Structures are given as C-alpha cells and as structure tokens.
Amino acid sequence: MQAAPVRCPPAFARAVAAVGVALGITATGCSEEVAGAASTTVVEGCINGAKGLDCRARIEVRHVATGKLVPAAGTVDVPVGALQVSALQTVEFTITNNTSTTTGAALRIVDIRVEGNDAQSFECFDGTGGKACAAMKDKWKRVGPAGAEPGQGLVAQENFRLRYKHGDPAKRAANVCFTLIGDPDWKDATKPMCFGVQTVLGKPQLGIAPNDVVFPYVQVGKSECRKLTLSNTGDALLLVPKLDFETAEATFTLTDGKTVWKTGAPVVFDPPRELQPGKSMEFEVCFVPTDEKAKFTTLKVQSNDPATPIGGKPVNLKANSAVPCLEIKPWPKLNFGAVVVGGSAPGKIVVKSCGNEVLEISAVTLKAGSSDNFKVDWQGVPGVDPKTGPSVNQPLLLATNESVDLKAVYTPSQVNPVDPSTQSPTPDVGTLVFAANVVSKGLSLEGVGVKKACPEAKVGVTSKGVPVEQVEPQTILQLIGDKSVAPGGGTIASYTWSLKKEPKGSQGKFVPSADFPNPTLAVNAAGEYQICLKVQDASGLDSCEATCVTVLVVPSSYLHVELLWKTPGDKDETDEGPAAGADVDLHVTHPFASGPDLDCDGAPDPWFHSVFDTFWFNPLPEWGKAGDTADNPRLDRDDTDGGGPENINFDIPEGTPEKPFAYPLGVHYWNDHGYGETYATVKVYVLGNLAASYLDVRMDLLDMWYVGKINWPNAEAGGTKPVVEACKQSGDACLVKKDPGNPKAGKMWDAAGKDLCITKCYIHPATPQGGLTACKK
16 A cells, blocks of 8 residues: 655645746645756746745855854954964854745855955955855855755755954954845845954963972082973063062072072063963072071062962062971980989980971980990891991981880989089989081980989870970960879879979969979960979878979961069969059051151150050951961950960061061050059060060059060061161150250150160150049159
C-alpha cells in the first residue's frame, strides 16, 4: 500500500500555488521531498518577481573573532595596542540571511564600503582577502535564507574582511556601510545599513616578580643578590622613568649588570626604559649586611601603567628577617643547687635551632675564670667528638626546630664558704659559652658544695599554660613552685617568693601572696624581672640558696611609651580602688592636635584634643590611613590609683624619612587624691629596645609636663633624628605675656634652658578636672 503524501501547511500551499501560476506549475499537494524543492522555488520566485509571496531578507553581520552579532549602528573594537608601528590587523566578518525559507527572499549585496574621516585607515576586501570591496560591486553572491539549498547563485553566507594599518598611536574610527536588495529595512539607499569600527589603543600593565625580595639570612661580611624582573603584561608600550627607595638603608643595592645604584638616591632613567607588550627587563637586588639586625625598605617602581599607585608600585625588600637562632633551656642560668661534696649532680641543657636557617655550633667551652667543678659530657651526642665536643671542622648542625640534649655535670670539690652579709653559701659559678653562626651566647652555671643536702626550690614560669622566658608588657605570669623537692623524700612546708630585680618604678606584686606555692605576677613595665624562690622543708631546713629565673618583658610594637610614678605619700601603691592612689595620665598626640596655648610657648597646645590626643578619654583613636589599625595608637593600660604603668603603643607609626612625624609626648597630674607630690618616669622603646628615658621628675597636682616630641622614623628606626626631642625651658614662659620685664620670665623650647617644660595648674577648658582647682603655682 502506498503511503499518503505529507500535506503542506496552508500558507506554504498557497505560496506554492502562486509560484505555479507564475511558472506554469500545477501542485495540489506535496510530499516532504516536494516541500524541500518548493522552498528553493519560493526563493527563486521572489528573485523572479512572482506575485503573492512575502519576499523578505534579513541581513545579519557577525564578528568572526568574537562570534557576536554586529547590530546596525553598533561598534566593533579593533585592538591595536600590542601592534608594532606599520603592522597590520585584520578583522573578519560573515553575512547571513536570517529569514524563513518558506517566505524569505535572497539577500543581494550590491556594495560594501568604508566611510568617514578615517576611512583611509581601513581597507575592505572580500572573504579571501584578495579582492578589494570596491572591485566587488554588483559581484557579491546572493545569500539565501537559512536552510535554503545552495545553487543558482545562492550561498549560505558571504564573507568580507577589514584590514587596519597601524601607523600611529592616534585613535581611528570609520563606518562600514552596505547597499542591499531584499531586506526591506535597508531598501532606501540614502539610509544604508552601517556599523562602526574603531581602534582600541590598549593599556600598558606593569608586572613585578617577585613582589617581595627576601634575604632570609646573610652573615656580616658576606653578600647575596636576588633577581627582580619588571615586565609588560598589557597591550601597549610600558615606560619606566624612575625607581625610588623609600628609605636610605645603605645595605641594599640595585644593578642592571652595568650600573650599580645605592639606596638613598632615586634611580632615574633618561630617557625612560621602554618595554613592548610581552617583554621584560631584569635587575639584581643585593644585600650587604653590616650587622645581624633585620633590614627593610621599599623600592617603588614608577611607570605609565594607569593602575600604578601615586609614587610607584611597591617592591618590599626584607633582609635578615629569618636568621639562625640559638635557644638554650634553661636560660640564662643552670642552677645545680646544693650538692654534697664527694658526689655530683647532672644538669640537662636543651639546645634548639629556633630560626629559619641551619644552626651551626662550632664550640661549647667554659669561659675563663669559671669553676673547674663544671664540665659537659658529650657522650651520646650524635655528630660530634665524644671527648672534645663540636669544632669548626665538625660542628653540631641543627635544622629548623631541631634540638639536642646536652649533659652538664657539677662535682663540688669542697664545702662552699658562707657569705656573712647574706648568711648564704657563696656558690661556684661559671659560664658555658656557645660559639655558633649567631651571636655567641653564655649560659651561667651555679652550684653549691655542702656537707648535707638542702631542700631545692624549683621554679617554673608560664603564661596561658605555656613556659615563657620573654613576654610583652601587661602579661600575667603564673609562677610554679610546688615542684620543689626536699632531701630524702621529705615535704616542703613553706614558700617565700621575692623579686630580686625588676624595672625601676615597677609595682610587682605576688597574688594572692608571696608565700603561696603558685602565685601570679603581673609584669606591666618593660625590662628585666628576676624572680626568686626559697623553700623550707617540714624539718625546718631552709634552701641552701634561692632559685632564681629571669623573665624579659619586651614590647613587640614598633613604638612603646611607658609612664610610671612614685608617690611618697602613698604607702601602698599596689592597693586598688577609688582614690587609692595618685592618678597620673600619659598623653601622646598626633601632629594635627590643636588647642588653647596654656603653656605660653606661642603655639597651640596638643593636649586633650578629642580626636588627636591618645589618653584615658580617647584610648583607641583612628589616625592615619582609614581602616588601617596598624598606624593607630592605643592606650593599653590606664592606672587611676597609683604607680602605673600606663602604656601607649604603635604597631607601625606614621612617617617616612622624607616626611617624618613628630608625636608630642606629655604627662598630666590629673588628681592626687590627697597624696601630694609624685615622681614620674617616662620610657620610650623603639623596636623593643629602650631608646630614651626620663627618671623621677617631680610633679605637683595639675602639672602638665611637655616631655618633648617623639620622631618617627628616628635614628633607631632608619631615620636621622633623635628618638625624642626633649622640651627645655628657661624661667616661666607665661610671665613674658603678663610681665615681660620680670626676671623670672623665660620661654619654652629653649635649647639652653635648664628646666623641664612643666606648666603649673594646667586646667583645660574642655576637660573639667572633677572639681579640682587648687594647685601650687
């Protein structure tokens, strides 16, 4: 049985019938094959002018490189930033007929041309690139609707090309216009279908590798170099006119293989160095240390990259930030305690490599003058001679975080005599010196020869459960004494803690008491604390000597300012509570701080400013770069009841060697609470080291002491100025205003002045003193 033919859609059937009338073809129905043939017939009918057909073509232009359609009046970018002068850039396009085969007509391209002021910069060719568009007028092939069968001059698409010759860096633009037949939207020759083309010049882009040039550790007397590469990752010419060092750290140099530039002066290229896209140039940064301190500076690279920050793109230069490190425990002393004459006592020494470089220990010897009763047993220590220990030719090598246990031995030769002043035995002492590829260290050794054994006090120091030897100010130490031992397995009956040494002005207090086995101790002031413990056993036998440990309190901030005070009228400056002691306040202000001139130096006073003075009322101001807390000061401790300390810290102060900052520093005696005069001490620490101090300055109620101005950076931090420019005065500056002829009149900031800059009765109008108005003039 023969299958029934597929019937055509009514609209299509009418179109076929109309074509049949025009061409003498009769069709009453159609199969799929007939429908396909008829679609081409419809197109041909439109071409031949058959009536009754909806003959339409729709031009569609597509950018080959991006695959995107190009709308009428749209714009196509031609990137030329990476092109060499006189180079060619070709842009390809396709033309298709986006209409239905059932109603569509063929698209006829009469002409393609380039118009506009810059038309001469763009040349138009056919799809092969061999014929100019001007020669193709009326010769372009007809483009059939999508799905139309090729043949009879029909093609699925037509192609053409634009070619741009890069003659100069000026931006060029033109229009590509079409004269068409078949697309009713563009049948008017006076309004042709056009789109724009324009050159995009591109941008240079500065690439730097690496961004951080790091020299982990270089020994004094040696040098190392690292490669620094500048590259152009953009699509336009990159110009590099200048490289500038942020600080004059003389241990860094820069070279391109021909010229060597030292820090301290900018590296100027005249004319600027040029980098084409994709190209690079290399330099070497070298480091020649003069000491083992960490060094750092910033190299700023200026260029025509529009994304380059003002002043240049930074490259951080860091040296000796990771160095070999020798850690010895116990430190700084190994105390063997009391040892009965005729016997010996071992002492364990843990030596650890705590840096980022291999630790080389070349010798461990007893310093001249040490007691002969001490020695080191090298048996069992790997990699060294068991008799002599390490040497230059056979050093003890420890990788990062690697440690080794050494055995020291104390063998007393006689009973040690008793010191009449202390009623304690005079111990044998010695120093074990460790020579390594770091600064040599000496471990103190101590032991006492006795007739009979004594209780031995054992001291541990932790912070938050971790053993410590160095901490920051404001740390609470947990002292552990209950590990002390009595001879013969006896028990310890009592404990006595003491501070043999603490920073001047510190108010160290054992809590809950000095006879508690495991008290706490708050170390608020920077400096060295020597904490000692004596014990007594149940039989009444005391320690032969106290056991002492040393804890260093070192600020970690770049700048740390500390205020302590001593008030003779306050018999217990460690007690706490309202009005329990004198209230003295520390002030560090920004150079922008400004207030009334109450000290009569002719300039606005910086004190009590609500934004730019750091003191008890404004402990965490926002200064410097917005959102960056590193350049903000902070008041870590405000003591209102006597003794201090009060601390103000900067992690990274503002200021550069070219534009240094000067922070005013002051002390105000806010309220004496009836205790009278006090004696203030101010200490300034830079990079953890005590750099300036002013001790025991007498102050009365409401005195304002203008200590001076803290420079940043200063001579201790890569600058040239002193750490503090102290304020001195002659006479009374305010008398100059009231009574210029008074022989007691003088001025502040007088280099020849002998007095400190202290203003009496300093009552700021914006800050009432809590009713205090009486003070000594």
